[in-house]
Amino acid sequence: MTSLPITLTINGHRHELEVDPRVTLLDLLRERLDLTGTKKGCDRGQCGACTVLVDGKRINSCLALAVSQDGANVMTIEGVARGEELHPVQAAFIAHDGFQCGFCTPGQIMSTLGLIAEGQAGDDPERIREGLSGNICRCAAYGGIVEAVLEAQQQLAQADRRTAA
Amino acid sequence: MTLELSLNQQPAHARQGSSIGQPLTRRDGFLKVTGAARYAADNHPPGMLHAVLAVSSITRGRVASLDIEAAKAHAGVVEVMTPRNRPALAADPDAKDHPFMFRLDLLQNDQVRYPNQTIAVVIAETLEAATEGAALLSPRYEALPARVGLDDAESFVPRGVGVGGPAVQHKGDIEAGLKSARTRIEATYETPAQYHNAMEPHAIVAAWDGDRLSIDTPSQGLAMAQGRIAGLFGIAPQNIHIRSPFLGGGFGSKGMISGPQVLGILAARLVGRPVKLVLRREQMYGPVGHRAPTRQTLRMGMDGEGRLTAIHHHAKTASSTFDDFFEPAADASHTLYASPAITTSHEAVRLDTGTPLFMRAPGEATGSIALESAIDEAAHACGMDPLEFRLRNHAEVEPMTGKPFSSKALRECYSQAAKAFGWASRPLQPRLMRDADGFLTGWGMGTATFPAIMFQAEARAVLKADGSGLMETGAQDMGQGAWTAFAQIAADGLGLDIEQVDFRAGSSDLPNAGIAGGSGHTATAGMAIHNAGAAVIARLADLATGNEASPLFGAGNEGVLARGGRLYRRDDESRSESYAEILARAGLTEIEGHGKGAPDPASQETYAKHAHGAVFAEVKVDPDFGQIRVTRLVGAFAAGRVINPRLVRSQYYGGMIWGVSFALHEEAITDRRSGRIQNANLAEYHVPVNADVPSVEALLVHEDDPYVNALGIKGVGEIGITGTAGAVANAVWHATGVRPRRFPIRIEDLLV
Secondary structure (H helix, E strand, C coil): CCCEEEEEEECCEEEEEEECCCCEHHHHHHHHCCCCCCCCCCCCCCCCCCEEEECCEEEEHHHCEHHHHCCCEEECHHHCCECCECCHHHHHHHHCCCCCCCCCHHHHHHHHHHHHHHCCCCCCHHHHHHHCCCCCCCCCCHHHHHHHHHHHHHHHHHHHHHHHC | CCCCCCCCCCCHHHHCCCCCCCCCCCCCHHHHHHCCCCCHHHCCCCCCEEEEEEECCCCCEEEEECCHHHHHHCCCEEEEECCCCCCCCCCCCCCCCCCCCCCCCCCCCCEECCCCCEEEEEEECCHHHHHHHHHHCCCEEEECCCCCCCCCCCCECCCCECCCECCEEEECCHHHHHHHCCEEEEEEEEECCECCCCCCCCEEEEEEECCEEEEECCCCCHHHHHHHHHHHHCCCHHHEEEECCCCCCCCCCCCCCCHHHHHHHHHHHHHCCCEEEECCHHHHCCCCCCECCEEEEEEEEECCCCCEEEEEEEEEEEEECCCCCCCCHHHHHHCCECCCCEEEEEEEEEECCCCCCCCCCCCHHHHHHHHHHHHHHHHHHCCCCHHHHHHHCECCECCCCCCEECCCCHHHHHHHHHHHHCHHHCCCCCCCEECCCCCEEEEEEEEEEEECCCCCEEEEEEEECCCCEEEECCCCCCCCCHHHHHHHHHHHHHCCCHHHEEEECCECCCCCCCCCCCCCHHHHHHHHHHHHHHHHHHHHHHHHHCCCCCCCCCCHHHCEEEECCEEEECCCCCCEEEHHHHHHHHCCCEEEEEEEECCCHHHHHHCECEEEEEEEEEEEECCCCCCEEEEEEEEEEECECCCCHHHHHHHHHHHHHHHHHHHHCCCCCECCCCCCECCCCCCCCCCCCHHHCCEEEEEECCCCCCCCCCCCECCCCCCCHHHHHHHHHHHHHHHHCCCCCECCCCHHHHCC
């Protein structure tokens, strides 16, 4: 396969890449860039384990060909914390036991970040459940996930108010 | 040993309240929320190639041809492994030396015995090239008709069910019991084939170095996997190093090494380079086990007071055409309800499927939904409240054996959960409750139970010169929280704060921790850890009490207590000495101790050991369209000592949601003509998503059990499914007046 040149900004780092046009964004991250935090659960956009943010919006990276993302700004789970300092969503997932095996967790967290950015969920658990239903958790840690999202949103809102003041 | 440090009988420092019982967050939490936890498929050794399976699209027959040339001609393809060039094995993959050894499909011939069986493996420089190479193989088949349904083959009585239990068991005279009954019910329930569908597909990264083998693969039983691979390849087990620090879910499907995992090892051997092989989701519907379908008939008789006079639980199930695993569904009736006559019986057929295997609560889950539905029918036939009926038939001793229970706080579970749920205001008759939006509302309940099982495990404990500790056991964490709960047990066993303990697990070069299955891992490996801690503390105590320079000298049979990195005289806690001081005086850099965990044969003989629980469910059903939503679940469970309530609650939630899934969602649908599974993907094989999940509450009911093991641990991983599935089904009946008899419950079943 003839490789095609693309440029991606991933977690703030610019990458100039030559990629086989068959390569999905997910496989590019996992198999070529050693960003294995993003997981492959189904490779068909059915489970959400591969959720990443592209230009701030959550997508299933298994359904996106890498070449179609030329110029995009990608954020993966590896780009969420600042060193040892966890993002409030990450900390809340731990505090509320919003995972068991942890395999879907990177996708759940990226999906949560996308959901919060969309401003759709608010403090309504029902809407959070709906908004995160593209991310399957077979361990069924759903209750903890919803609690974690509620708490993280509160913390983020407080932080915003502090910044504004 | 001069002093009595019988920590087996007296987990003294456990009662000091250091680590056991604390709701610690997961020790692996940071790694999991940052993406740094490395699962098998995240490994990428230098020179690694990608292997992709080509799988059968027929159900039965043989592979007539493969276009190997086309695949090999594709850029990047390195090799195609078929029966012609597959490296030789030291053992026949169809041999079965013991019941826990399952036959594997390792390209031993051109025969196809189920859909999605591997027919070739394509190995390439990239995943894309391997995937395309597999597509280019364009297989041609000689196909035979598929046998797919419970009525499609001749039925027989299996030699054993589950882990080898008798297929038929009797107590009392079932026909006499039925004859003497005032009221009788008989009902047949069907449960579908289900697939584990752990989020992490089975994956392996295998690298050979001569006759040494290095593997990253998820395993619920490292030592068993190591032994199986050693046997297949004719190498020593210690030459095989398996790393499985994190499993992306297992639920039984990663208990035994599967065919595709071994094919990854064979591929690495064939090409002489490290190979990664990851199953595609649809390829998980065949070679890695499933829960077999069942058809269960229950006959029950009740006297004028609603006491059971007979329970006959019969289950028909299926195994594959080439191996034996028989879902022990009817055995669910052995433990819960008192009856003078109980018969459980099984029959089976052989179908063209992959071999069914253990899936979270194997037998218990399938049997429970039928039994709890039938109990509900029986209560209704007697005009009794379902809780009152269950209390009327509460088993004071294990019904089948007459053994006393080692502990049984089921009555407390019933009362706590019923109170939290508000059960007392439930109308007896169905179809009487509606919510404000006009939805039919129903309340149902089920009893939960799961045996307290122990296997065999070992652990090694070390105390170091700096006063810190190390605990090693090859335990497996598939999400249940082993990294955390075992570290808590280790900390108490070593008398250290948890921060002072380095806990190592998830690797086959550590002591054998047994299997993470049967809800027995915490009890088994936990006891090994506890005993290893006791052994090394005993050595330390010997060093101190035998030395005149120690404030503990001569503590003798009064013994010592280990706590917070110091040994204290039990009778005078003002006299103490730190671990570091004791080791420094002895001139030792470290000391070690070993411990084992295993069931106690004497108490096994004497007591029936089970965890219990009660689950109450509320459902709402659209009266026009039949849509069902579970809106509320309350469970209360008594399972002995709780090591970490935060993690235990999560196990109960997960199990209960699996129960909802059993009642309402999951089902593998087989095409009757082709024998293929039509919904082998996560869009059409339904598992609950976040929006499907109601408010779930799990109450932890206190239970002291002095007989199961010294720590008093039963097990919590599977019990949540039992009881819950039946509670949901019974709530659907209560909402609609329609009795669900096949699962998952379909809308069309309610529109009658």
